[in-house]
Amino acid sequence: MTTILPSPASGPRPLLGDVPAAGGPAPTDLAAAVAGGAFAALRTVVGDLGPTGTLVTIAASGLRGRGGGGFPAGDKWRAVASADDPVRYVVANGYEADPAQATGRLLMETRPFAVVEGAAIAALAVGAREAIVAVRAEYADAVRALEAAAFAAEEAGYLGRDVLRSGRDVAVTIRTVQGAYMLGEETVLLKALEGRRGQPEQRPPHPSERGLFGHPTLVHNVATLAAVPWVVVHGADAFRAIGDPDAPGTMLVQVSGAVAAPGIAEVPTGTTLRTLVDLAGGVAPGRTFKAVLVGGPTGGFLPAELLDTPYTFAALRDAGAHVGSGAVVVADTTTCLVDLARLLVRFSADEACGKTIPCRIGLRRLAEIGQRYADGTARPTDPQLLVDLADDCAASALCDHERLAPSPLRTAMRYFGPEIDDHVLRGTCPAGVCGPVRLAAAAGRQGGPR
Template sequence: MTTFLPTPSGWPSILLARRGEPDPTDLAAAVRAGAFGGLTTAVRELGPAATIATLEDARLRGRGGSGHLAAEKWRAAARTPAKARYVVANGYGADPAASTDRTLLETDPYAVIEGAAIAAFAIGAEEVHIAVRATATEAIRRLDAAIVAALEAGFIGEDALESGQRIEVTVRPLQGAYMLGEETVLLKALESRRGQPEQRPPHPSTRGLEGMPTLVQNVQTLALVPFILRRGAAAFLGVGDPAEPGTVLVEVRGPEASGIAEVPLGTPLRDVVALAGGAARGRKVKAVVVGGPAGGILPAGQLDTPYSFEGLRAAGAHVGSGSVVVADDRACVVDLARVLTRFCADEACGKTIPCRIGLRRLAEIGGRMTAGTSRAGDLQLLEDLSADVVGAALCDHERLATLPLLSGLRYFRAEVDAHLERGECPAGVCRPATLAPAAAGRTTPARQSRAQA
């Protein structure tokens, strides 16, 4: 059961506009609320080239984490000569702690189907594949029902909206590990091939599924497209930060509350954290993990950072999966970084040696720091390895996976030094507890649960 966090009045609602609808698959109700108005504008008024130009004017960026300009990919796919083109809606939701994409698919399946159909029309693709986790059974059920209704109404299908173009939409349930969300792995999974990332270029927009131009776009990105075409680029530019307009779904987890909210890009991180009530009563926010397992750990002093692609990037984090985890002053940042780095090392596919070995070594350094067994030179090794790992990146995982430790080093240097140089954990979380004088005699919930494990 999804919890939606209340947002301040005046915040726009595009992606979650249909939240609370008794039946999100009710096509008549969706059409009354504007569904398929964007597709109608694209087909009957704009045509493919002007549709892409409208997205460019709206400065729509991909919501799957990287923030690439959508129009650039659409144009590349449309211009590449080919006998077939494809659209892939990435709704896999790799981050196990974020259910934003699944929630969107459950809440407004028509927005994703319509956005994907507009993309298919604009680039000349006849097939749309909506990739979803096989375990997201309710999302799959609603998508299937919505596709049948949209087909019967003629919005998609053999002659979609009498455009003369066939647009066939299929739901593709997939199950795999974290890396499956990466676009080149996803494409291989859709072809039933073993998945490891591919070198780029060529990007999928010019060479993807079956070697054909394939537009891979996150489901939130696609769901924003109907709004832009219905209301115009100017209306979209008026939402959030004009440099990075629009909204994005965020899953905030805090000691007081957790849930999903739609946030205008550019909102100060402080206001995003406040959606979940901030720190526990009587506690202070110490750190915020932004972007998922390969996210950055930002200190309370960075709460004025704009929650946007460029704002977070400059601070050493990223939008990533849309996950925001609030840690209060009882948390140990080094331990947080260790857990995240370990996850990233375990999930790395192993194709690139600096990533396979480098992330493993970084996770070991994190492990030594929290066990009070750091070695001389570990700090230098951490910095050197991080630089090497990033420099040899074959996919974004490598670059992003170093963020937890690097941002920990950047913002919590005293805490890192205490672990590295004196084997102390100022928060009293890490083992062996006796090495932390401040923690002697205290048993934190984290230590208790580890002792029981």
């Protein structure tokens, strides 16, 4: 299991609670979980709060989706709850598309009751009888933990028929899904759950209007739903008091790369990137900080001068990165950002589903520009072409993949222009990574032509 890093202050941890207590009860031990507060929120929802009160509480809490986009949860819940169609679903997105990311996995393995309870509360609030937790099939331990938690909860009357004698039925089922990067995108995930091959769908209609099997569906990242019990028990104001007022609460951030102690931290939103790096032990001994990649494969490289950027949806977007998968990767001076940007954009081009032509062709062309930069063979027109293509991708995007995929190259250009110039104008790779350029650099070091 990935190391859990300390949180920055002694504030609440709505997602991870106090896990893992060394030698403590198993995460699937229902009695221990209930003793620790599990299902108290569900009891409140079927009791005094009711569906309407729950909708109001979630909206008032300011909870935003943790799946990357940061859309207000309350708006989605209200949309599904007010749909004409009486058949509705809740889907918890536990796919985790970013192959290097494990925050959702950690959550599902260590706090399965929080995920299951959050999904059940959402179902009760929006009028769904079924909530499906869709888990990446490779996450065998997470699947086992969730299945055990859902089974134990149903046996005890928290789920299934007549939840806590409320007259309401809520089934929480665990489904495995397997696929490539695009499967994390909500409309693709829904098709996978229907047993169909998937490409993203044009929106509107959003899944909240027409989702699983054509019925209104509330899709949330597992971390969004896992925060719900805490919000209900402690109240909207308490949640709003944590972190950034525009996107309150905490987030799970995975800090890796050239840090001394990589791991996952639960931090209040608005925590600076600098603090995140510090929580992971700071830059690893003997390494020198160069950049931080924020947002996963479609994220952006930010320089040392931006380390005080708060970890919020808005601030990261303004800086050219995004929350994305919740990944923060520190690159040191042995990393060539031009090469890494090239690889990331090629990954995105390879993973694009090909449904829309600007994405299919545009990302491929961008990857080629990245390759030319890394090879030191860029054309004079490439910088402008890169900007134009990235703008076109953003304008024509059917799904966010196309809009975000140019970010590594764009931020490399925006903040690390001299490193690109080294490649393009001088034929050198300061990190000594790039192929033909490296040879040129070696030749240069030996006094040969540059």
